[in-house]
Amino acid sequence: MTTPLEFYFDFSSPYGYLASTQIDSLAAELGRGVSWHPILLGPMFQAMGSVPLVQVPLKGKYALHDFERTARLFNIPYATPEAFPISTVAAARATLFLLRHDKALGADFAKRIFTAYFAQGKDIRELPVILETAAQAGADSDALAAGMAGDDIKNELKKNVADAMARGVFGSPFVIIDDEPFWGFDRFPHIKMWAKSHHHAN
Amino acid sequence: MTTPLEFYFDFSSPYGYLASTQIDSLAAELGRGVSWHPILLGPMFQAMGSVPLVQVPLKGKYALHDFERTARLFNIPYATPEAFPISTVAAARATLFLLRHDKALGADFAKRIFTAYFAQGKDIRELPVILETAAQAGADSDALAAGMAGDDIKNELKKNVADAMARGVFGSPFVIIDDEPFWGFDRFPHIKMWAKSHHHAN
Numbered sequence: 001m002t003t004p005l006e007f008y009f010d011f012s013s014p015y016g017y018l019a020s021t022q023i024d025s026l027a028a029e030l031g032r033g034v035s036w037h038p039i040l041l042g043p044m045f046q047a048m049g050s051v052p053l054v055q056v057p058l059k060g061k062y063a064l065h066d067f068e069r070t071a072r073l074f075n076i077p078y079a080t081p082e083a084f085p086i087s088t089v090a091a092a093r094a095t096l097f098l099l100r101h102d103k104a105l106g107a108d109f110a111k112r113i114f115t116a117y118f119a120q121g122k123d124i125r126e127l128p129v130i131l132e133t134a135a136q137a138g139a140d141s142d143a144l145a146a147g148m149a150g151d152d153i154k155n156e157l158k159k160n161v162a163d164a165m166a167r168g169v170f171g172s173p174f175v176i177i178d179d180e181p182f183w184g185f186d187r188f189p190h191i192k193m194w195a196k197s198h199h200h201a202n
Numbered sequence: 203m204t205t206p207l208e209f210y211f212d213f214s215s216p217y218g219y220l221a222s223t224q225i226d227s228l229a230a231e232l233g234r235g236v237s238w239h240p241i242l243l244g245p246m247f248q249a250m251g252s253v254p255l256v257q258v259p260l261k262g263k264y265a266l267h268d269f270e271r272t273a274r275l276f277n278i279p280y281a282t283p284e285a286f287p288i289s290t291v292a293a294a295r296a297t298l299f300l301l302r303h304d305k306a307l308g309a310d311f312a313k314r315i316f317t318a319y320f321a322q323g324k325d326i327r328e329l330p331v332i333l334e335t336a337a338q339a340g341a342d343s344d345a346l347a348a349g350m351a352g353d354d355i356k357n358e359l360k361k362n363v364a365d366a367m368a369r370g371v372f373g374s375p376f377v378i379i380d381d382e383p384f385w386g387f388d389r390f391p392h393i394k395m396w397a398k399s400h401h402h403a404n
Contacts (some may be wrong), residue, residue, distance in 0.1 A: 047261050057250050058372035062383060073395045170260035181264060186388035191273045 004033035005191075006176040008164055009110075010041040011088035013172035014067040014078075015185040017118040020111050020173075021076050026188055030195045033179070034100060038092035041162050045169050052085045070185070077119040081089045089157070090148070091124050094157055097147040098139055109137045206235035207393075208378040210366055211312075212243040215374035216269040216280075217387040219320040222313050222375075223278050228390055232397045234379070238301060238309045239268055240294035242362050246372045251298035254287045279321040291359070292350070293326050298358055299349040311339045324346070 007029050009016035027034045033174065045051065054060040064080060071078030099106030112133045116122040122129050124177050130148075131141040164174075168181050175182045175191060178198070182191050207229050211218035229236045256262040266282060270346065273280030293315050299309030314335045318324040323329050332350075333343040349355065366376075370383050377384045377393060379401070384393050 044260070048261055050258070056252070057386075058246065058367070058370065059250055062370060062372065062385060065383070066385070069396070070392065073392055073399070165260070168260065168264060170264065181267070183261075183264060183268070184388070186386070187393075189391065190272065190275055190388075194271070197275070 002030075002123050003178060004035045005030070006035050006037060008039050008169050008172060008174040008176075009038045009114075010039055010172040011091045011110075011113055011117060011124060012085040013041065014085060014118060015070075016172040017078075017114040018067075018074065018076055018173075019175075019185045020114045022074070022188060023173075023175075026191065029192065030177075034107065036095070036103075037160060037164065037170065038088075038095040038110065038157070038166050039169065040085075040157070041090060041172055043161055044165060045046070047165065048170060054084070054100050055192060079119060079121060081117055081121065083123060083125075086123075086125055088124065090127065091130055093148045093153050093157055094095075094130050094134060094144060095152075096160070097144060097153050098134065098137075100156075105137060105139055108178070109134055109139065112137055204232075204234050205380060206237045207232070208239060209235050210239045210241050210376040211316075211379075212241055212327060213293045213315055214287040214314075215243065216232060216320060217272075218374040219280075219316040220269075220276065220278055220375075221274060221377075221387045221390070222316045224276070224375060224387075224390060225375075225377075228393065231394065232379075233309040236309065238297070238312050239298040239304075239362060239366065240290075240312065240359070241366050241371065241374065242291060242294060242359070243374055244289075245363055246297075246367060249367065250372060256286070278341065279317070281323060282291050283319055284326075285325060288325075288327055290326065292329065293332055295350045295355050295359055296332050296336060296346060297351075298362070299346055299355050300336065302355075302358075307339060307341055308329060311336055311341065314339055 005023065007023050009020060012174070023034050053063045068080065070079060095106055095110050098109050113124055113130070116129060116133050117124045124130065127145070131145055134144050135141045167176065171183045173185055175187070177191060177195060180194060207225065209225050210221060223256050227237050269366050270280060270282065293353060297308055297312050297315070315332070317321045317338045318331060326332065329347070333347055336346050337343045369378065370393055373385045375387055379393060382396060
């Protein structure tokens with residue numbers, strides 16, 4: 001029995017987007033599934049006393065360059081969004097609502113939202129963009145519009161972020177595999193190496 | 203004609219240490235040499251308003267784990283130093299002095315200092331440790347003791363740190379190849395991919 005890769009991401013995270021395009025093939029290579037966990041970096045940054053990467057002197061300019069270069073090296077479509085970083089609470093709530101009813105649909109929607117923001121120049125803060133993207137994924141957008149505004153979804157997102165932080169999640173993308181934590185798209189090769197050495201050790 | 207990999211590092215950087223064990227083979231694979239640049243992270247962190255990684259809530263604990271795990275995955279000897287992070291100004295000055303007289307000797311010394319600190323439990327702030335390590339590399343430790351205390355070396359280190367920052371260097375390890383900047387040991391695979399695509403493009 002293998003457990004799925006626990007995949008945590010904020011929709012405003014470029015490396016999270018890059019990871020979202022590769023997590024399925026990584027999981028397939030390891031013979032595992034993927035659990036998709038939309039989170040919000042805001043409360044985590046607050047706990048760490050940190051600011052968004054691109055706002056840090058010296059590092060910010062490099063980061064913008066590295067996002068684009070990494071996408072190019074991995075042949076992933078990418079265009080720096082005009083508004084960045086943004087609040088992704090609406091998209092996260094929509095994902096939670098869809099995941100609750102259909103895990104495959106929720107995952108597909110998450111990938112489409114990431115692509116809309118980081119490759120298609122869409123503003124994923126806007127409700128029409130969220131609903132249209134959901135409809136393209138085959139969701140009932142009227143049910144989504146009603147459901148994502150519910151208090152239960154709002155509370156679930158808050159709880160999920162708190163639970164993630166309690167597990168040690170502090171960034172995006174963040175993958176937990178059998179309780180082993182990996183932060184960053186650049187740790188995907190490490191996840192493979194770790195999983196293979198772990199497998200042999202058992 | 204190819205230019206060398208410009209390799210910037212602080213001796214108190216675990217990922218810098220890991221990189222120091224792999225930079226030669228990376229350079230060889232790309233048909234390049236390596237220029238070794240000891241720097242100090244202190245002034246860079248000051249400019250960025252950041253603190254050492256291990257002091258950041260949430261991220262710090264993960265970082266300590268990731269240092270060890272990354273070393274293990276790459277089969278690099280590693281033991282978290284008792285005192286960490288530390289001031290590495292003396293070791294950096296010693297490296298500069300040795301590099302000035304013999305680039306191969308300076309590079310060999312730098313690798314030995316990293317290993318002394320991150321694999322052999324030695325306190326590389328101590329002058330006797332520095333001189334003994336230099337002697338093992340074949341250096342004249344009396345000449346080093348006198349030379350590394352000179353104002354010219356002190357000023358050269360300050361200038362090198364300022365020059366590095368002016369080039370956009372803000373962390374360790376940091377590699378510049380043909381003006382293209384890469385931060386982190388985890389970017390070594392990206393350097394290979396970049397260098398190969400860059401070569402084909404010319």
